[in-house]
Amino acid sequence: MLEIKNLKVSVNNKIILNKFNLEIKNGQICALMGPNGVGKSTISKVILGDKNYKVLEGTIKYNNQEITKLPTDKRAKLGIFLAMQTPSTIEGVSNQDFLKTAMESTFEKHIGLYQFILECEKAVKELKMDPTLIQRNLNDGFSGGEKKKNEILQMKLLKPSLIILDEIDSGLDVDSMKTVFTNIKDYLEENPQTSLLIISHYPMIFEYLKPDTVNILSQGKIVKTSDYTLAQEIFKNGYNKYIKALNQEDKNE
Amino acid sequence: MNKITVEKNKIYINNQIKTNEEIIIGGNNTYQIEYQDNQQLNLNITIQKNSNINLFIVNKDQSKNININYNISKNSSLTINKFYYKNELEETITINLNEENSKITYNFSTICTNTQKYKLIINHKAKATTSIISNRIVTVGEGEVDFQIDSNAKKGTSQCKMDQSTKIITTNDVKSTIKPNMFIDEYDVEAKHASTVGTIKEDQLFYLMSRGVKKSEALKLIIKGYLISNINKNPFICANIINIINKYWR
Numbered sequence: 001m002l003e004i005k006n007l008k009v010s011v012n013n014k015i016i017l018n019k020f021n022l023e024i025k026n027g028q029i030c031a032l033m034g035p036n037g038v039g040k041s042t043i044s045k046v047i048l049g050d051k052n053y054k055v056l057e058g059t060i061k062y063n064n065q066e067i068t069k070l071p072t073d074k075r076a077k078l079g080i081f082l083a084m085q086t087p088s089t090i091e092g093v094s095n096q097d098f099l100k101t102a103m104e105s106t107f108e109k110h111i112g113l114y115q116f117i118l119e120c121e122k123a124v125k126e127l128k129m130d131p132t133l134i135q136r137n138l139n140d141g142f143s144g145g146e147k148k149k150n151e152i153l154q155m156k157l158l159k160p161s162l163i164i165l166d167e168i169d170s171g172l173d174v175d176s177m178k179t180v181f182t183n184i185k186d187y188l189e190e191n192p193q194t195s196l197l198i199i200s201h202y203p204m205i206f207e208y209l210k211p212d213t214v215n216i217l218s219q220g221k222i223v224k225t226s227d228y229t230l231a232q233e234i235f236k237n238g239y240n241k242y243i244k245a246l247n248q249e250d251k252n253e
Numbered sequence: 254m255n256k257i258t259v260e261k262n263k264i265y266i267n268n269q270i271k272t273n274e275e276i277i278i279g280g281n282n283t284y285q286i287e288y289q290d291n292q293q294l295n296l297n298i299t300i301q302k303n304s305n306i307n308l309f310i311v312n313k314d315q316s317k318n319i320n321i322n323y324n325i326s327k328n329s330s331l332t333i334n335k336f337y338y339k340n341e342l343e344e345t346i347t348i349n350l351n352e353e354n355s356k357i358t359y360n361f362s363t364i365c366t367n368t369q370k371y372k373l374i375i376n377h378k379a380k381a382t383t384s385i386i387s388n389r390i391v392t393v394g395e396g397e398v399d400f401q402i403d404s405n406a407k408k409g410t411s412q413c414k415m416d417q418s419t420k421i422i423t424t425n426d427v428k429s430t431i432k433p434n435m436f437i438d439e440y441d442v443e444a445k446h447a448s449t450v451g452t453i454k455e456d457q458l459f460y461l462m463s464r465g466v467k468k469s470e471a472l473k474l475i476i477k478g479y480l481i482s483n484i485n486k487n488p489f490i491c492a493n494i495i496n497i498i499n500k501y502w503r
Contacts, residue, residue: 048463052455072462073471081463088460092478098461101474106465137482154464 001025002047002162002195007058009039009046009220016042018220020058024162029188029196029209031231034217035239040199041085043217044166048082049075062162077106081160083151085167090138095150096120098138099157106158123156126186128179144171152180156187163187164197169205181208203235216242254309255282259296260289275299279329283307285489293318302326302352309487310335319344327352327379334484337363338497345372350382362389362480364497365396377406377413377442388419389483391476392429393501401432404444411441421450422479424472473498 002024009017016039024030034040046053047060049072060068067075103111124131127149139147148168155163169177185208188194198205214230215222223242257266264271279301286308288294300306325331348357375384390398404415421429431448453475461471477498484490
């Protein structure tokens with residue numbers, strides 16, 4: 001279970017998140033929505049401990065363990081996985097070398113080449129990926145859609161217990177979206193204790209991965225939490241109502 | 254593979270000693286060059302007409318002063334893949350593209366642990382000559398690099414192509430510099446250059462660490478990729494690079 005309490009975060013001396021609270025139970029699907037620039041991607045990186053973001057107040061707990069000061073790799077080893085909006089490109093590092101290193105680091109054991117190839121080939125096939133992408137440099141020259149599929153390939157191989165999808169649907173064509181969402185759905189069915197945090201602007205992902213809770217983020221904090229009907233309302237009417245309400249609240253204070 | 258060894262300022266080609274400082278090579282051949290125990294190294298290497306030569310160079314010795322001139326003849330191509338792992342060094346390399354359709358491809362990777370000064374001069378002396386230069390440097394510990402690269406094209410050397418790219422990754426607080434120059438006195442020349450000095454990108458480190466890879470392992474992966482991808486795959490050079498990287502980033 002992920003528990004974020006009273007989080008205050010800054011980047012370059014600017015407060016991005018303030019009084020931010022969020023709880024995701026095991027097996028729960030949670031959506032985080034909000035207009036551009038309100039800190040949705042920030043929270044995903046803060047959960048993983050990106051050093052560009054400074055936690056000024058508050059705590060992040062995962063399965064009752066305080067992780068606020070843990071290095072990124074240790075958080076990943078606890079089972080937290082972030083599928084990034086813009087995955088990094090790394091010159092000279094082959095996707096295959098990276099995947100095998102990541103698996104060996106995460107599971108803290110040597111993985112035989114044959115076992116790795118079998119697992120990798122199966123996942124690549126399920127994601128309908130071009131198999132040559134495995135030999136290429138990490139994300140180097142990959143299209144937007146290929147990068148996103150490569151993120152989900154990593155998810156399938158690293159077997160996390162909390163998955164954060166940061167705009168996984170951007171850059172994907174309709175067919176690729178279906179493939180990616182189906183793969184995530186299948187993974188959740190096979191691993192029912194796995195939690196999911198979805199950051200997205202688009203309704204299609206919620207048709208495949210229906211959230212249990214929907215949270216609206218504005219001005220660095222959650223301003224509304226409800227069930228799936230909230231997402232439907234946002235797709236219909238936008239965020240104005242919640243931003244106005246927050247502005248009014250600020251004036252009253 | 255043919256082997257050239259320069260040991261205590263004596264040149265051996267396939268274990269046969271040579272009496273002067275000039276090496277003349279031709280045909281379609283690959284050579285591996287190793288320097289050993291030279292105080293001051295001076296070499297002239299000439300590539301004959303209509304040749305296609307590959308040189309793999311590894312230098313791990315303590316030579317402090319290296320001067321090498323390459324002369325490339327008509328319709329010839331020289332490809333150099335070079336890896337240095339050295340302490341103090343001052344090196345001047347001059348590459349003369351003397352005749353039409355001569356070409357140099359120069360890929361250099363190094364891990365620098367002390368003060369190093371490089372001067373690389375490429376002289377386009379004839380029409381339709383090509384130079385493709387790629388340098389990848391990592392500084393560690395006390396490592397400090399001053400890298401000057403001059404590409405020269407004289408008037409009349411039309412249809413020349415020159416491409417120079419030099420990158421330094423610093424893993425220390427010591428200042429390193431690149432001085433990239435292109436002196437072109439001819440209108441019909443295609444030229445491009447790129448030079449960067451900087452640290453390892455934080456977003457790359459974060460990306461690898463977010464997959465459970467610990468920081469030292471992530472650094473190793475990034476540096477290995479950066480240095481090896483610059484050099485055409487050669488098991489001898491790659492093994493050398495990996496051994497040295499493993500020593501620094503455990």
